[in-house]
Amino acid sequence: MSEARAVVIPRPAPLPWWKRFFLVEMLQGMSVTMKHYLRGWREPFTVQYPEERLPLDPRFRGYPRLRMHPETGDELCNVCRQCEKICPTLCIAIEEEPHPSGKGRRPRQFTVDYERCCQCGLCAEACGSDPISAIYMSHDYELADYGRDRFRAQKDRLYLGFPAPPAGKGKAPGK
Amino acid sequence: MYQTSELEINMGPQHPATHGVLRLVLRLDGETIVEVKPVIGYLHRGVEKLSENRGYRSVTPLTDRLDYCAAFAENHSYVGAVEKLLGVEVPPRAQAMRVVLAELQRIASHLIWLATHGLDIGAMTIFLYAFREREKCLDLFEGYCGARLTYNALRIGGVPQEFPDGWTEALRRFLDELPTRIAQYETLLTGNRIWRLRTEGVGVIDARTALGLGLTGPTLRGSGVDYDVRKYAPYENYRDYAFDIPVGSKGDTYDRYLIRMEEMRQSRRIILQALEALPDGPILAKVAGRIRPPKGAEAYFMTESPRGEMSVYLVSDGTDKPYRVRFRSPCFNNLQGLPTLSKGHMVADVVALIGSIDIVLGCVDR
Amino acid sequence: MSDQDQPKPPQPPAPPPAPAPAAPAAAKEKAPDPLAAEVSSPALERLRAVHGAALVEVRFWAGLPLVEVGREQLVPVMTFLRDDPSCRFDHLSTCFATDVPERAEAPLEMTYCLFSWPTRQLLAVKVRTTAETPIPTVSAIWPSADWNEREAFDMVGIRFQGHPNLTRILLPDDWTGHPLRRDYPLEGKPGDHKVYR
Ligand code: SF4
Numbered sequence: 209m210s211e212a213r214a215v216v217i218p219r220p221a222p223l224p225w226w227k228r229f230f231l232v233e234m235l236q237g238m239s240v241t242m243k244h245y246l247r248g249w250r251e252p253f254t255v256q257y258p259e260e261r262l263p264l265d266p267r268f269r270g271y272p273r274l275r276m277h278p279e280t281g282d283e284l285c286n287v288c289r290q291c292e293k294i295c296p297t298l299c300i301a302i303e304e305e306p307h308p309s310g311k312g313r314r315p316r317q318f319t320v321d322y323e324r325c326c327q328c329g330l331c332a333e334a335c336g337s338d339p340i341s342a343i344y345m346s347h348d349y350e351l352a353d354y355g356r357d358r359f360r361a362q363k364d365r366l367y368l369g370f371p372a373p374p375a376g377k378g379k380a381p382g383k
Numbered sequence: 384m385y386q387t388s389e390l391e392i393n394m395g396p397q398h399p400a401t402h403g404v405l406r407l408v409l410r411l412d413g414e415t416i417v418e419v420k421p422v423i424g425y426l427h428r429g430v431e432k433l434s435e436n437r438g439y440r441s442v443t444p445l446t447d448r449l450d451y452c453a454a455f456a457e458n459h460s461y462v463g464a465v466e467k468l469l470g471v472e473v474p475p476r477a478q479a480m481r482v483v484l485a486e487l488q489r490i491a492s493h494l495i496w497l498a499t500h501g502l503d504i505g506a507m508t509i510f511l512y513a514f515r516e517r518e519k520c521l522d523l524f525e526g527y528c529g530a531r532l533t534y535n536a537l538r539i540g541g542v543p544q545e546f547p548d549g550w551t552e553a554l555r556r557f558l559d560e561l562p563t564r565i566a567q568y569e570t571l572l573t574g575n576r577i578w579r580l581r582t583e584g585v586g587v588i589d590a591r592t593a594l595g596l597g598l599t600g601p602t603l604r605g606s607g608v609d610y611d612v613r614k615y616a617p618y619e620n621y622r623d624y625a626f627d628i629p630v631g632s633k634g635d636t637y638d639r640y641l642i643r644m645e646e647m648r649q650s651r652r653i654i655l656q657a658l659e660a661l662p663d664g665p666i667l668a669k670v671a672g673r674i675r676p677p678k679g680a681e682a683y684f685m686t687e688s689p690r691g692e693m694s695v696y697l698v699s700d701g702t703d704k705p706y707r708v709r710f711r712s713p714c715f716n717n718l719q720g721l722p723t724l725s726k727g728h729m730v731a732d733v734v735a736l737i738g739s740i741d742i743v744l745g746c747v748d749r
Numbered sequence: 750m751s752d753q754d755q756p757k758p759p760q761p762p763a764p765p766p767a768p769a770p771a772a773p774a775a776a777k778e779k780a781p782d783p784l785a786a787e788v789s790s791p792a793l794e795r796l797r798a799v800h801g802a803a804l805v806e807v808r809f810w811a812g813l814p815l816v817e818v819g820r821e822q823l824v825p826v827m828t829f830l831r832d833d834p835s836c837r838f839d840h841l842s843t844c845f846a847t848d849v850p851e852r853a854e855a856p857l858e859m860t861y862c863l864f865s866w867p868t869r870q871l872l873a874v875k876v877r878t879t880a881e882t883p884i885p886t887v888s889a890i891w892p893s894a895d896w897n898e899r900e901a902f903d904m905v906g907i908r909f910q911g912h913p914n915l916t917r918i919l920l921p922d923d924w925t926g927h928p929l930r931r932d933y934p935l936e937g938k939p940g941d942h943k944v945y946r
Pocket residue numbers: 272291294295296297298299300320324325326327328329330331332
């Protein structure tokens with residue numbers, strides 16, 4: 209058990225006369241700047257953005273997307289609406305229909321309003337689908353577009369990288 | 384012979400030195416300030432109203448948007464308030480992890496303060512250097528929770544995930560180089576004649592006045608009051624760590640600068656202690672899936688955010704939505720002291736003072 | 750996130766009895782919830798001893814004493830809390846307004862969160878009022894109440910007697926209505942905001 213101590217920060221003494229000329233600080237400051245300048249030649253800190261990109265972290269939260277069952281290629285989402293409930297910006301809208309196999313439901317249309325989505329990741333956490341969450345945080349973060357209506361991502365865009373919903377086999381995207 | 388008349392001018396709302404959209408109505412006598420009237424509300428988003436209409440779990444992302452330079456601190460006080468309301472005990476490992484992240488957030492936030500404060504006063508170089516280090520903090524946060532600014536990094540009952548592999552090593556590497564970096568900033572500023580002339584004796588406020596005005600955080604500690612929530616109302620496991628609370632002796636802008644520099648070092652010290660003694664165990668306490676605190680429950684939870692005392696008051700009415708959420712924002716209360724601080728100074732000093740009370744307008748307007 | 754067992758029974762405790770206008774200070778709440786247990790608070794003891802008649806209701810939640818005082822006694826009680834050596838509530842942490850329309854006789858409530866760092870105590874003081882009846886300002890006791898009370902006026906519409914500058918603070922001066930009232934629609938009244946959406 210230790211207590212936090214309060215300490216009074218010492219203030220530097222008033223400036224001596226020879227410091228009253230800018231020269232000393234100027235030289236000190238210049239030496240720091242020069243060091244960084246020289247280092248910058250060797251290992252630049254900036255990247256040239258659209259051409260060069262920083263690697264994204266595996267946990268990076270971009271815009272949410274949907275995915276399909278890694279083995280069967282079927283839609284994972286069973287319309288439990290947990291994501292809809294927890295979303296703080298109310299940007300998820302799901303229309304449901306009975307699953308063609310007769311068991312359960314599946315989304316007829318799934319809309320995420322990317323304009324409102326704040327990428328908080330709560331939907332992916334709350335998602336109750338088995339074996340992995342149907343909605344997941346992709347690594348997509350660039351979203352410039354011409355017009356507000358284009359931000360309403362529907363199934364075609366949410367299932368990006370997967371074949372059209374009813375047919376074909378899907379794969380879990382590399383995460 | 385000469386006659387001066389008072390002049391009223393507007394500074395802001397779109398002014399680079401106001402750190403957002405703050406409008407100051409200045410009444411000037413020549414270049415001396417007679418009165419400052421802050422006009423706020425340009426960034427008001429009604430977070431308190433919004434929170435009343437969301438479930439308890441869905442409010443955390445909203446708190447990110449209050450103080451966007453220190454989103455973790457806001458998450459922390461909100462989540463802590465809900466835990467207090469429910470009587471949930473956070474597991475020790477989650478507590479230590481929260482401390483690590485909170486202190487990292489303090490470093491990141493003080494770095495951005497240093498950058499912008501320096502820029503306001505005219506020290507351009509420091510801006511780039513401090514941002515470079517802050518970038519590393521943000522990288523660490525990205526590695527932990529996946530976002531760089533609006534973290535949503537906490538859940539009611541603990542933390543959502545473990546530190547990823549290699550994260551603590553990366554954090555240690557960052558902490559290893561931090562002291563040399565801070566020393567570099569200090570070379571550029573602490574003894575610098577221009578810096579000292581611009582900050583020493585500017586905005587002196589004595590402890591009584593500062594306390595009465597509700598100033599908290601480094602702004603209050605500059606006046607020599609050691610009020611720090613981490614010490615006086617310890618939350619998480621701050622009791623277990625040894626750290627200093629720097630306080631100033633004069634209460635001017637220079638003191639507040641020195642305090643924040645020292646706080647970065649102390650935060651580093653706390654993180655190192657916390658990493659050393661990171662307990663094992665669960666990271667999330669058991670909390671009911673649907674959070675419905677009983678009717679009449681009220682809780683107040685205070686945390687020490689980088690800007691001061693950030694606290695949340697929660698009132699429950701027995702439903703799954705909070706009945707009333709009050710965000711006590713340090714910036715709102717600190718900005719209240721600006722008229723007192725800036726009386727009698729020059730217009731150029733107002734810029735230094737806004738920087739030294741370290742406000743974020745998202746937090747002021749909520 | 751899907752844990753079933755809850756650390757405590759989900760039944761809400763008996764709601765606090767409607768406050769009688771001048772209930773005795775000793776009226777303690779009988780709630781089954783352990784969180785509502787009384788905690789020892791030297792400041793509260795002193796307050797009971799000196800200003801017992803001013804206290805309308807005292808209850809506790811999670812270690813936080815919630816004290817309701819009558820409107821008229823607010824300023825003496827607050828001054829006492831600040832100056833008494835065993836209270837020393839130097840720091841008005843925050844104060845805010847709440848709208849509780851179910852309580853028709855006094856729907857608006859002002860809560861003051863006081864923290865005393867020398868004695869490390871936290872206390873919440875409440876005052877109830879109506880939209881028409883002003884409550885005395887405490888901005889003379891703690892200058893920090895100034896803006897907070899303006900915000901309470903702006904958001905909920907409580908009026909403060911003796912406030913130096915009671916104008917809207919966050920909303921524009923020509924705004925009508927008080928957004929944190931319960932009957933105020935979340936997305937605003939039509940015409941409230943003229944921005945494109
Ligand atoms: S990331 Fe957050 S805001 Fe976006 S859809 Fe999911 S829950 Fe909603």
